[in-house]
Amino acid sequence: MSASAARQRALRRGRTGEALAAWWLRLKGYSVLARGHATGRGTGAGEIDLVVRRGGVLAFVEVKARAAMTDALHAVTANQRRRIARAAEAFLARRPDLTACTMRFDTVMVAPWRLPRHIPNAWRMDA
């Protein structure tokens, strides 16, 4: 199996996980504002799996699809956090109506034959 084939499989599994996570959050009362929101290129690039909202709370969600449930905090690396934070800023710049919300960075873990696990306020930006 070639490297690109493995990458495609990983991507596909990620997309499935995202869909699962989106439905799980909808069940919890969130509305999904964006999926796979990407911005910029190169080192300045950012991407968020899901942007969801419930009432006055806006959550930027990173979906982690894993074979086994591992700690979500460890699954999101510092580099990914920076990507997500950049994308969140870009998203807010396009949707100024949402800046009054309380904002959170969440993580949703999905694994085969398990219910997804939602971790609100999983991490924060640090200077």
Next chain:
Amino acid sequence: MTTHAPTIAFSGIDCLEIDVQVQVAGGLPAFTIVGLPDKAVGESRERVRAAFNSLGLALPPKRITVNLAPADLLKEGSHFDLPIALGLLAGMGVLPPDEVAGYVSLGELGLDGSLAAVSGVLPAAIAASAAGRGLICPAVQGSEAAWAGDLEILAAPSLLALVNHFKGMQVLARPEPKLAEDDPDPLDLRDIKGQESAKRALEVAAAGGHNLLMIGPPGSGKSMLAARLAGLLPALEPAEALEVSMIHSVAGHLADGRLLRRRPFRDPHHSASVPALVGGGSRAKPGEVSLAHNGVLFLDELPEFQRGALEALRQPLESGRASVARAAAHVTYPARVQLVAAMNPCRCGYLGDPAQACSKAPRCGAEYQSKISGPLFDRIDLHVEVPAVNPADLSLPPPAEGSAEIAARVAAARAVQAERLAALAPGRGWRTNAEADGETLERIAAPDAPGRALLTEAAERMRLSARGYHRVLRVSRTLADLDGAEGVRRLHVAEALSYRRLVPGRS
């Protein structure tokens, strides 16, 4: 909303009030500390986060900005943890913001929310008292803060205890001021047999606060004598004790928050560097000469010290202050010390003893002693030779006179001096003859006519410097005080002159 939690930054033993401002605002969740924090302050973010977790609190999903004002001053040390945590608790609505703003707080947070000791609680408490605020400090240092006077002090073992106190669930009691305990088994001068002239010089040094240099072969008891000087000195007066304890507090040396009562006796090893002796380092910490303030600085094996380190002592010895100038800080510490030094006459140590001296004597003696510069020798009032002990003396019964008797004479002489100096030069804070200067010295130590004639002649013959001349006067005054004499007589001048240094090879 912005909440305020005052704290302190140190510049020497002086305090600068720092306003820790905490803003909890909407926006992408973040926790930033601005206002020129150094590494230890920047890391307090992680400690605060962990301590909150231990309280069962999570940081709110908001933008948290901590500013340490004034923003152009570098903030150092771990004591900023507590004000940051308190400001944040106030911002989160856990504590009433106006209560928090009324206290100067300092302390280091552990990951479990416990409060660890930090340096400088005593000066911070005094500054808080002057600013009309209360003080929040770690529980172990409550007794130290309690010396600052009549301010409200919260000495908490942990962050949780503080929260409970503010909620009124478990009120913290005011800590009690504590004094350092007396040495249960002090060294006694009775342990030393013979060496009567050295003991006399030690008594004079103790009575007048004079600098003393002991020269003698190895094993003659120089270090033993010096170690017993502390037992001859009277206890610190309250104002002195506070001053000394403040320096030790800033250096983080105050054990169990107890105020020092005995005069400090510092004996740095001869490998000490310049910053170790006079203060310095990137944080301009006090050196040994400041830690020995109002006490004794003992330099054993004087010629073995680095030359630069010894020369750096010249200015503090003269002015009673150690100034540390760095690019980032300019700090002055009090350093009024009595220098006691001990040395061998030459490298092999037996210069005066033809049977034991090495083949290079006496040239090696001049060489060895020339490692100490003239200006430093000039600052030493009492030079005394400590000869090798006669073996017959060792089998004698211990001398009748011990430290207690000598200390009583010293205390009496010191009381006379303090009273006289307070009357003649009020406001200078002089307590001993060694500190008296200028016109006051001329007035208190004017010898009678024969004494003056002797001094003039000796000054010419011995080529005394102006400083040396005045030092002889001071020692004469102390000798007269030990005698209980009103004026300085020829006898006192003669003994004082006998303690001046004779350069080897020149008589």
